[in-house]
Amino acid sequence: MAKAPRHxxxxxxxxxxLDVVSGKWKGLILWELDAHxxxxxxxxxxxLPGVSEKMLTQHLREMEEDNLVHREVFAEVPPRVEYxxxxxxxxxxxxxxxxxxxxSDRMRREGFEVVEAAETSHS
Amino acid sequence: MAKAPRHxxxxxxxxxxLDVVSGKWKGLILWELDAHxxxxxxxxxxxLPGVSEKMLTQHLREMEEDNLVHREVFAEVPPRVEYxxxxxxxxxxxxxxxxxxxxSDRMRREGFEVVEAAETSHS
DNA sequence: CCGCATCCTTTAGGATACTG
DNA sequence: CAGTATCCTAAAGGATGCGG
Numbered sequence: 431m432a433k434a435p436r437h438x439x440x441x442x443x444x445x446x447x448l449d450v451v452s453g454k455w456k457g458l459i460l461w462e463l464d465a466h467x468x469x470x471x472x473x474x475x476x477x478l479p480g481v482s483e484k485m486l487t488q489h490l491r492e493m494e495e496d497n498l499v500h501r502e503v504f505a506e507v508p509p510r511v512e513y514x515x516x517x518x519x520x521x522x523x524x525x526x527x528x529x530x531x532x533x534s535d536r537m538r539r540e541g542f543e544v545v546e547a548a549e550t551s552h553s
Numbered sequence: 554m555a556k557a558p559r560h561x562x563x564x565x566x567x568x569x570x571l572d573v574v575s576g577k578w579k580g581l582i583l584w585e586l587d588a589h590x591x592x593x594x595x596x597x598x599x600x601l602p603g604v605s606e607k608m609l610t611q612h613l614r615e616m617e618e619d620n621l622v623h624r625e626v627f628a629e630v631p632p633r634v635e636y637x638x639x640x641x642x643x644x645x646x647x648x649x650x651x652x653x654x655x656x657s658d659r660m661r662r663e664g665f666e667v668v669e670a671a672e673t674s675h676s
Numbered sequence: 677c678c679g680c681a682t683c684c685t686t687t688a689g690g691a692t693a694c695t696g
Numbered sequence: 697c698a699g700t701a702t703c704c705t706a707a708a709g710g711a712t713g714c715g716g
Contacts, residue, residue: 439666440656441602444580444649446665447656452575454689457567471698479564482690487699508697509696525655526567532648533563533570542569543562577709594678605710610679631677632716 447525450496453489455481457526460515463499464523468514479545498522570648573619576612578604580649583638586622587646591637602668621645 440446451457455478462477463469469477475486490513493499498519504510515523537544563569574580578601585600586592592600598609613636616622621642627633638646660667 437663437665439668440660441581441668442584443653443656443658443660444584445656446660447652448574448580450656450659451571457571458564461565461567482692483699484691484701485689488689503698507696509699511698522655525651528648528651529570530566532645533566533568533573535566536573537563537566537569540560542560545562545564605712606679607681607711608709611709626678630716632679634678 447522450493450498450522451526453492455485455489456493459486459489459493460498460519460523460526461530463513463515464520468512471511471513474513493519570645573616573621573645574649576615578608578612579616582609582612582616583621583642583646583649584653586636586638587643591635594634594636597636616642 437449440449451460458478459474462474466473466477471486474490475481475483478486490499490501494501497516500514500516500519502512502514504512536542560572563572574583581601582597585597589596589600594609597613598604598606601609613622613624617624620639623637623639623642625635625637627635659665
């Protein structure tokens with residue numbers, strides 16, 4: 431078993447929400463899936479520059495358990511697995527939007543660099 | 554120096570924002586300061602059940618450096634230090650509000666327990 | 677009262693090799 | 697293609713004791 435003894439008692443809503451999006455790539459995964467609708471494992475991997483297979487799998491499993499992500503396996507060869515947001519995951523993304531805007535603002539203010547993924551081409 | 558080599562390059566706004574609120578107690582500190590306006594060190598400590606002095610100090614320093622929290626020292630004996638949100642911290646809190654609502658919703662849905670602090674008595 | 681310093685444990689995250 | 701399994705490092709967090 432990897433880790434994840436999360437889901438402890440929370441003190442407030444922020445606490446409960448941050449628990450679910452904590453993890454180096456979870457915010458990005460939500461963002462990718464929201465932008466593209468459906469993504470395969472390898473596509474997600476390309477969209478998250480620097481992520482390891484292990485972390486991607488682990489995060490996806492946790493998000494699936496948290497009912498944020500839907501995982502659909504096609505019994506073909508070669509295998510194909512598609513990931514998408516659940517309705518629940520979609521509402522989370524909407525709740526995250528203002529925070530994202532605040533963060534973009536912060537980046538502009540502080541002059542932080544933006545590392546754009548290869549060919550994600552959103553907007 | 555404790556740690557904090559944060560402020561790396563970011564991939565998107567969510568990334569940049571989560572970096573600043575990551576840390577076991579930062580969300581709660583924001584919430585406490587927003588609810589009360591001004592808090593002393595010991596008051597904050599009581600409002601965050603389980604926090605150690607080290608973590609509280611460390612988080613407060615980082616948030617001060619990120620310009621989210623204002624720290625005012627009164628040269629008295631016994632010493633008194635008051636913490637409050639900066640304008641910047643306040644806007645973060647507003648951006649965090651929808652996420653907090655989502656989290657509260659999640660807690661209700663999943664039936665997680667709420668651990669309320671001793672005598673914070675917000676609302 | 678408000679911390680800082682030190683030491684220690686736990687957890688997150690990464691590298692790499694292998695499998696159905 | 698889409699993962700597991702194993703090992704390892706780094707960072708976060710916690711306990712405790714001292715100091716202004």
